[in-house]
Amino acid sequence: MRNTANLFFVALLSGIITLGSYKLFVEENNASADNIITSAPSLATKTVGLTAEAIDFTEAAESTLNQVVHVKNVSYRTISNPIMEFMYGQRGGQQQQQIGTGSGVIISEDGYIVTNNHVINGAQDLEVTLNNKKTYKAKLIGTDSKMDIALLKVEADEKLPYIVFADSDHVRVGEWVLAVGNPYNLNSTVTAGIVSAKARNLDTRGIQSFIQTDAVVNPGNSGGALVNTRGELVGINTMISSNTGSYVGYSFAVPSNITRKIIEDIMEFGNVQRGILGIEGVELNGVASREFKVEDTQGFYVNKVTKNSGAEKAGIKSGDVIKKLDNQTISSFAELSGYINTKRPNDEIKVTVSRNGKTVVIPVVLSKKELLNYEFYGLELEDLDASDKQRFKINQGVKIKDITNEKLAPYSDELKGSIILSIDGVKATDVETISRGLGSKTEKEGVRVELLLRNGQLMRIII
Numbered sequence: 321m322r323n324t325a326n327l328f329f330v331a332l333l334s335g336i337i338t339l340g341s342y343k344l345f346v347e348e349n350n351a352s353a354d355n356i357i358t359s360a361p362s363l364a365t366k367t368v369g370l371t372a373e374a375i376d377f378t379e380a381a382e383s384t385l386n387q388v389v390h391v392k393n394v395s396y397r398t399i400s401n402p403i404m405e406f407m408y409g410q411r412g413g414q415q416q417q418q419i420g421t422g423s424g425v426i427i428s429e430d431g432y433i434v435t436n437n438h439v440i441n442g443a444q445d446l447e448v449t450l451n452n453k454k455t456y457k458a459k460l461i462g463t464d465s466k467m468d469i470a471l472l473k474v475e476a477d478e479k480l481p482y483i484v485f486a487d488s489d490h491v492r493v494g495e496w497v498l499a500v501g502n503p504y505n506l507n508s509t510v511t512a513g514i515v516s517a518k519a520r521n522l523d524t525r526g527i528q529s530f531i532q533t534d535a536v537v538n539p540g541n542s543g544g545a546l547v548n549t550r551g552e553l554v555g556i557n558t559m560i561s562s563n564t565g566s567y568v569g570y571s572f573a574v575p576s577n578i579t580r581k582i583i584e585d586i587m588e589f590g591n592v593q594r595g596i597l598g599i600e601g602v603e604l605n606g607v608a609s610r611e612f613k614v615e616d617t618q619g620f621y622v623n624k625v626t627k628n629s630g631a632e633k634a635g636i637k638s639g640d641v642i643k644k645l646d647n648q649t650i651s652s653f654a655e656l657s658g659y660i661n662t663k664r665p666n667d668e669i670k671v672t673v674s675r676n677g678k679t680v681v682i683p684v685v686l687s688k689k690e691l692l693n694y695e696f697y698g699l700e701l702e703d704l705d706a707s708d709k710q711r712f713k714i715n716q717g718v719k720i721k722d723i724t725n726e727k728l729a730p731y732s733d734e735l736k737g738s739i740i741l742s743i744d745g746v747k748a749t750d751v752e753t754i755s756r757g758l759g760s761k762t763e764k765e766g767v768r769v770e771l772l773l774r775n776g777q778l779m780r781i782i783i
Contacts, residue, residue, distance in 0.1 A: 435543030501544025529658025595686030598629020698725020
């Protein structure tokens with residue numbers, strides 16, 4: 321009996337210990353596991369904030385719609401009917417109205433509006449319609465055909481809502497942007513996309529530093545606003561890349577910093593003040609680096625420095641690789657020209673170059689474009705003035721000012737004053753175009769030149 325009681329006591333004690341251990345260790349661990357499982361979903365579903373749904377476009381869209389206008393370009397042309405003139409002696413023809421449309425952006429409360437030059441080109445009458453349907457006659461203040469920017473002015477009966485400029489140098493690839501304009505006469509249209517690239521070079525004659533975006537832009541959007549999610553202007557929508565004439569994936573905008581500089585010049589000076597660095601060369605890549613025997617594969621290689629330019633006076637040399645302008649990293653010609661286009665003559669910039677493996681920072685005062693002549697192959701060239709264009713009945717070309725090439729010296733009298741129309745098949749739009757096109761060539765390479773002599777005769781030579 322006593323043994324039985326002892327066995328019962330031992331069994332009871334074992335049960336108590338087992339139950340206590342279960343409560344202490346097993347249930348506590350399970351509770352911890354429950355806590356982990358409970359908190360896990362919140363970690364797994366945390367939103368990073370990169371989706372369009374996480375960003376509110378409505379404020380930027382609503383404010384920008386009131387700052388973007390519809391621009392109507394009205395011109396007239398005379399249509400003649402040769403048969404009617406022959407049979408009935410009618411002269412003078414019939415006036416036919418032509419209408420073009422685009423967009424514009426209000427930049428001041430007193431009615432200044434920026435748009436594209438091609439939107440208003442050839443206009444005899446300009447009409448601007450606000451988002452509230454009010455219509456005003458517009459006056460053309462000035463244009464920059466090279467950069468495709470124009471400035472208009474309306475006399476409104478009220479203070480107008482105007483856009484705020486962003487610093488386009490700080491725009492980041494992948495940043496959300498809105499394109500606001502009037503495509504196909506569909507007023508007040510907003511599309512969204514991201515910045516696909518910066519400083520895009522499209523090999524156009526003028527601007528070489530576009531902002532590329534995948535926001536939908538179509539004919540009629542030209543001159544409209546490209547804004548960030550705060551509704552600040554980062555660019556003026558200018559063109560699309562398309563084989564059909566309609567949007568197929570990418571559009572391009574003139575950066576706001578370049579736009580602002582142009583309109584400030586027009587308002588203050590009446591024309592655009594262009595400062596130049598005074599160098600010629602080529603942007604580096606693997607092939608160019610091997611050709612010029614430099615280690616850098618990014619940057620702008622200086623092949624030649626223009627005489628009397630700011631670059632020459634500051635000590636920039638042939639063989640230097642430009643890595644930065646002020647704090648702006650330079651890896652292409654588009655980035656270099658885009659930054660210089662925001663500056664004026666006599667502005668000082670800090671040019672960071674790689675020279676013989678060392679980094680050198682050189683302060684350079686920009687020169688005035690009109691004060692410099694371009695020299696290559698012993699030909700000193702200058703841009704055409706209005707009288708030259710009228711005399712030769714041409715709208716582009718560069719003029720031979722002087723001859724320093726010994727081989728051409730016997731023909732100096734004949735060549736001086738002649739007009740170069742093209743070099744190696746590339747049209748000589750202006751001195752800057754020639755400089756850019758020949759920047760990677762050396763004077764040991766021959767080039768084909770098409771000339772218009774002073775007597776009006778065409779001549780082709782190889783120098």
